[in-house]
Each structure stands twice: as structure tokens, then as C-alpha cells.
Amino acid sequence: MEKYFESVDCKNIKEILYNSVKKFSDNIAFVIKHKKDKEKAEYENITYKKLLEDVNSLGTKLYELGLKGKRIAIVGRNRYEWVVAHLANLLGGIISIPLDKELQVEELESCLERSKADVVVFDEKYIENIKAIEKNNKTNLTKYICMTKQEGYDNFWTLKEEGEKILKSGNLDFVNNEIDNDKMAILLFTSGTTSKSKAVMLSQYNVASNVYAMLLVEDIRSTDHNLAFLPFHHIFGSTCMIVMIAVGAQTSFPDGLRYVAQNLKEYEISIFVGVPLLVEAIYKNIEKEIDKKGKTKLINKAKKVSNFLLKIGIDVRRKLFKEVIDALGGKMRFIISGGAPLDKKVAQGFNELGIELVQGYGLTETAPVIAAENLKKRKFGSIGFPMGNVELEIVNKDENGIGEIRVKGPNVMLGYYENEEATNKVLKDGWFYTGDLAYRDKDGFIFLTGRQKDMIVLKNGKKVFPDEIETIIKRIDLVKECIVYGMPDAKDKNDLKISVKIVYDKQVAEEKYPGKSEEELKKIMWEKIKEINKTFPPYKYIKNMIFTDEELIKTTTQKVKRNEEIKRILG
Numbered sequence: 001m002e003k004y005f006e007s008v009d010c011k012n013i014k015e016i017l018y019n020s021v022k023k024f025s026d027n028i029a030f031v032i033k034h035k036k037d038k039e040k041a042e043y044e045n046i047t048y049k050k051l052l053e054d055v056n057s058l059g060t061k062l063y064e065l066g067l068k069g070k071r072i073a074i075v076g077r078n079r080y081e082w083v084v085a086h087l088a089n090l091l092g093g094i095i096s097i098p099l100d101k102e103l104q105v106e107e108l109e110s111c112l113e114r115s116k117a118d119v120v121v122f123d124e125k126y127i128e129n130i131k132a133i134e135k136n137n138k139t140n141l142t143k144y145i146c147m148t149k150q151e152g153y154d155n156f157w158t159l160k161e162e163g164e165k166i167l168k169s170g171n172l173d174f175v176n177n178e179i180d181n182d183k184m185a186i187l188l189f190t191s192g193t194t195s196k197s198k199a200v201m202l203s204q205y206n207v208a209s210n211v212y213a214m215l216l217v218e219d220i221r222s223t224d225h226n227l228a229f230l231p232f233h234h235i236f237g238s239t240c241m242i243v244m245i246a247v248g249a250q251t252s253f254p255d256g257l258r259y260v261a262q263n264l265k266e267y268e269i270s271i272f273v274g275v276p277l278l279v280e281a282i283y284k285n286i287e288k289e290i291d292k293k294g295k296t297k298l299i300n301k302a303k304k305v306s307n308f309l310l311k312i313g314i315d316v317r318r319k320l321f322k323e324v325i326d327a328l329g330g331k332m333r334f335i336i337s338g339g340a341p342l343d344k345k346v347a348q349g350f351n352e353l354g355i356e357l358v359q360g361y362g363l364t365e366t367a368p369v370i371a372a373e374n375l376k377k378r379k380f381g382s383i384g385f386p387m388g389n390v391e392l393e394i395v396n397k398d399e400n401g402i403g404e405i406r407v408k409g410p411n412v413m414l415g416y417y418e419n420e421e422a423t424n425k426v427l428k429d430g431w432f433y434t435g436d437l438a439y440r441d442k443d444g445f446i447f448l449t450g451r452q453k454d455m456i457v458l459k460n461g462k463k464v465f466p467d468e469i470e471t472i473i474k475r476i477d478l479v480k481e482c483i484v485y486g487m488p489d490a491k492d493k494n495d496l497k498i499s500v501k502i503v504y505d506k507q508v509a510e511e512k513y514p515g516k517s518e519e520e521l522k523k524i525m526w527e528k529i530k531e532i533n534k535t536f537p538p539y540k541y542i543k544n545m546i547f548t549d550e551e552l553i554k555t556t557t558q559k560v561k562r563n564e565e566i567k568r569i570l571g
Helices: 013-024 048-064 080-091 105-115 124-136 156-168 204-217 235-247 257-266 276-292 296-311 322-326 344-352 420-426 466-473 506-512 518-533 562-570
Strands: 028-035 041-047 071-075 095-099 119-122 143-146 184-189 199-203 225-227 250-252 271-274 334-337 356-362 369-372 391-395 403-408 431-440 446-451 479-488 496-504 544-548
Touching (some): 013 080, 013 204, 013 235, 048 080, 071 124, 080 119, 080 156, 080 184, 095 105, 119 124, 124 143, 143 156, 184 204, 199 204, 204 369, 225 257, 235 250, 276 334, 276 344, 296 344, 391 431, 420 431, 446 466, 466 496, 466 518, 479 562, 496 518, 518 544
Parallel strands (some): 028 250, 071 095, 071 119, 095 184, 119 143, 225 250, 271 334, 334 356, 496 544
Antiparallel strands (some): 028 041, 184 199, 356 369, 391 403, 431 446, 479 496
């Protein structure tokens, strides 16, 4: 297994946390922001020692409530109470069920029913949904725990304090609990509507082995400060939280999507893990600010000089582009992008500025990381190489070497909960079939081409991958987001025309094309699409375009729900 950094090979989350408390006892693990008013805020620093104390206190109380071996769901924003509840579940052998806070009442209720949750720990912001579920009385829930004090409900902080007293009295049942590394520990629903979503069963070893493999090759440090933007109910978010704990780093919580730029400065964030939509938005803002100051030409010249010096071993990027880095808080040094393909121009752009960026790839079913670039092995646009403990093969290749990714490794899920048919479709002879298509280049780097189910097969047998065209269209400044799909011909349903729905950026439209009507903007965009067509072979030409300011249907991790969006388009 390749090894660039030190990492402890822990077999479960309890070992990871206890190891970090031993090594980084006084390091700050989490920062809690207490808002006094719009202007003022106070910050509470939670050390690793205090984190473990809080986990053990809450867990001890959960045991006293008879919840050992039970199932506890968590619904809420990324916050300290979420972290402690999840860790208490894991350290106590309680099955943790992270649920999407944005689900409608019916969907949330369905997840609670399907997962057979006994208890729900919830964020006060979603209390109305919880009250509706409690009133319906369709679930298995016997207890409702709010993250703050709310009338009529048990609350996190009181339970934690009560657990602390029980611990002090000498009750060490929770603290002494032994972990079954290979048993289902986490039950996660894949993104999508709940009727279609599958519940993924993960063990502690699935997650711990993935954390170990990542830390051997990725440059994440105990001195780093991370902003936990990715929702914890998503495996990418919750595993990254464990990664930061494993390395002794510090984590703060964002105030929301609109405040990410402000939070990066506020906390002097040095490491950021995000989805392409957000990473690309941050980069677009950087470009916009450079353009506003009339420094685009100057920055481009500086990049050329910097790139030349880098080739001969002289790195002046962070000095040369200090002003740009200062706009992100001054400490930003490392970005990890995952969840969907990232535009390689954005990856290259960040790296040229002295902010190292790598792209990773994985799924909920693989806890999640399958492959990633690292600072030693990087090629813009690729997903790098498999993690050291993951076997990866590309099978059923076409004439271009494009085939389906299948993987084997300790991070592969136990299966889909109570869905043997779906499990057997993807797990065959120890291999997990991802449904993602990719190829390897001559140097062994892996490049994704898209999802097997999203591939557009034309009447002449030619294959078109929407991701490839979308990435190029997204580079147009007027484009906020887009989706490429096959539009059936009115006379022949099997004859698909490559089409695109473009959501335009109103702010860019006002700044760059003031006074232009939507119809005029549409004409400008169509001319740009025709220019893009010239770079493609004729079978990939875009024939139709929908132009709108209505956002695409997305998951809470900002991934487009392609099937739902296409259904909306085609009616």
C-alpha cells in the first residue's frame, strides 16, 4: 500500500477517537459559535479530551435509558450535538441512522419506519416535522430527543449532564463496551426520493478502513482548520468528520450556503471538502473579483511566470497570489472535491494560485472513497488512483476502453437493508459494481465518463456522456447550471436529439449584459452553444436548448436529480 503520510490502522471509530484523544488531548476538535446578536458572536472551543467526555456522558445516559443495541436516528444541521450523538451511537454499539434534514414529513416518516428507528435526536429547527410524525404515530419511535431545550421533549444537554453524574458514580458500562467491527453500525439512505432510495448498511470497519487509506496519501494535518460544509447525513460528510478527528484537526460549522465565503475568512479555514458546485462557485467568485479590479491580465501573466518557476523547483505561488488567498481567509491550502466530476479548469486554476486541489470519487456503498488524486499523483480532470486497500477493475469495455468500474475492498458495504434483490444486482463474487463508467489513460489515471444509466445511446449506436458536454457548457459565464439529455424525435421516439436545459445566472446577466431581455440572452447563449458544437463530432451536436432562470431539481448535496429533471422537461 502506498504511504506518503503516517496513519494509524484502527479497526473501528472507538479506536480512532481514543487514539486521537491520547495524541491530541488539548487540540481543539470543534468550535461552537454562540450568536449573541447579528453583530456579536462568542466562540467555544471543544478539545479532544472534552469531546470524548461528552460522548461518554451522553452514551452512558443512552445506556441507562435502555438503548444499548437499539437504533437512533439523527435529523439536523451540521452542529456539535449531531457529532456527539453520532459518536455516542457508534461507541455504544447503537445503530446510527443519519437522515436528511431537508426531507418532507412523509419522506422523513418513511425513512424512520423503514429503518425501524427506536429514537430520534432532532434539531429544533425541524420540530414541526417531528411533531407531525409524533402525532401520526406510524413509526417505531419511543423517544424524541431535541438538540436544545424544548417544552415537552427530552433534550441533548440535560441527558448529557445526567450521564456525566452516572459516569462519576462509577457506571462504566458504556465506556467498556466492545465494538463488533463488522456488524451493521450505520444505516444510510442513498440520495433520491425515499420510495426509490436504498438503505445502505455500513460497518465501523468499512468507515475506519477508508479513513486509514485516505490519511496514508492525502495531506491532512493536525494543524488544519476544516469547515464542515458537507451535510453529515451524507457519507462523504460524516466520513470526512471522522477523518478530521483521526488526524487531530479542528472543525467549525458553517452558518449556511450564503455565508460560506464569510465563514472561510472568519475561521481562517485551511482545508475545505466540498462538492463541485460549491468548489466551482468559490473559484468563479475569485475570477469575478479579479476581473472587477481589472487584474485578469496581470494574474494570467503571473501564473505563467509561476508555472515556469515551479517546473524548475521554485514555488512562489502563495507569495505571488497572496491577495487572492487572503480573500479566502489567508490560510486556505488544500481543497478536496468529490461527489460529482469537477471542471478540470477549476482544479488547474486553484493549483496555479497555490491552493492544492485534488479530486476524489466514491459512493455511499463504499464508505465512500474509492479513488482519489493526491499531491504526488495528480492529473487535472482525473480521479487519480484507487485507495491502497481497494482493488479496482474496469470491465465490459467498449472500443474506446470505457467500461464499468467494479471494486473490492474493506470499505464495501454489507448490503442494502432488507433488499436482497438490489444487493445481488450490485454485489457479485465479492465485487461491487458501481454503475459508473470510466477509462484509464496510458499513465494509469482513471477518468470518469458518467453513469451507465445516464449515457445517451443514439439511433446509430453512438454513445454520448452528458457529464462531458455539461462540463464544457458550465464554463460559459452566463451559465449557473445545466443538464444535457436526449430529446425523442416527434416522429421517431428512438431517434434522440442531444438537448440542453440551461439555468442562467441573473447576477452575471445584469453585470455583463445590462438591459438585455431573456429572449436576447437566449440568442447570445445559442451562439455560444453553436461555437461549442464546432469542437464536437457531429453526432454530439446540441440541437435543442431550454433557457430559464428556474433552478434544476437537486439533492441536498447539490447534485442534480437527473431522472426527475428530465421527467419534468419531457412532461
